[in-house]
Amino acid sequence: MSKKRKIVSLAVFGVIIAALIAGIVITAPHAGIKEPINEVMKDAVLHETGRIDIFGKIQVNPALVSAWIVTGILIVFAVITRIFFIPKFTQIPGRFQYLLERGVGLFTGLAKQNSPQKTQFIGGYIFTAGVYIFIGTIFELFGFQAVTVSGFSISLPAPLADINGAIAMGFFSYGVILFGGLVNNGIKGMLHALKDFTLPVSMSFRLFGALLSGALVTELVYYYALTSYVVPVIVGVLFTLLHALIQAYVLTMLVSIFYGESSEKKEKPVRPEKIKKEKRRKTV
């Protein structure tokens, strides 16, 4: 066995022993469960108690603060990229340019695939929505802290883990679909999209449910001391990344499909009388 391998083996054993000792200490009886699980879950879902005060004028849910922070980060990133990187784009892309082009190309492709009539606007919309959902969901991994009105410190959740954020996103997306129908097909297109009036509700609750389920599982894992040690690192990160990707993809795909349907040019149906007349003419 080489010297390097010996050191690695010893380090692994050391870590395992240290982890076991820590686990024994943490899982000792009466190891600090203060709030019942049902209260914790209710807080995670409803955010009734953990509100944050903004300049003493308005009290908001922590998810809205997360939304502002995520928006701020994305806007700064966009502006810096626009000023410093986009003018230096080359025909053969570097790593950052390639990543950016892949992101834009992915959503443009999705828009072209589902809504081939008009791709520019819907491509931009689903690009923004996808990036917002993905970055917003990953945001909760960083565990930024905020102080609630009642003086407790809370970890900022994903912007769309709040039902208000999910409803806003769902209804706004529905508005975009209606707008697409109106612009491309006039009132008829809008009425066609209006028929699917359950769409905003389903989109909102799907988004909220998916993101909330992630938050709940993470909360549940963190709640118990036994599972909060080692497991959350894997479960939290993987689960968050996975549902961030899935939800970004699902919402953007749904929006592009419904936008494509509402903006699709519809041919006027030929009346049966006209068909009969045509037939008569041909026979004559």
Next chain:
Amino acid sequence: MPLNIDIQQILLHMLNFVILFAVMYFVLYKPVKAFIDKRDACFREMEEKAKKDLDEAAAAKDEYEEKLRGAAEEIRTMKAEAQKDSREDADKIRSDAKKEAKEILNVAKLKAEHDTEVMIKNANSEICELAQQAAGKFVIENTSDAYDSFIESANDADED
């Protein structure tokens, strides 16, 4: 409201997202997409140009092959013509030579005939001369003997 739904917060989320959408669309998405589209158009143009060049090259190749085929045909025709010409020339030369030989032969024949005639003529004249000379000699010999015999006879007569 149930589930802690708050209209004001929904509107705040919407406002937040509208601002984000506007910035992301105009500042990031549009320029990057414009760049991609421009590059795609450039590549498409290059591809079309390459395709056009390839087509042109293929057409030129066909044209040259056609020309080569034509040249081979032309060479074959020219060769056949040259062979035909050379054959005709050779025939002509041969016939001319034959003709010339015939003429030479005729001339030679005529000359030979003429020479024969001349020779015969000369021979005849020589024979005549010789005959004359022989006759002369004979006559002279015969007359001298007669004269001598006359003289002798005359002399004999005198003596008597």
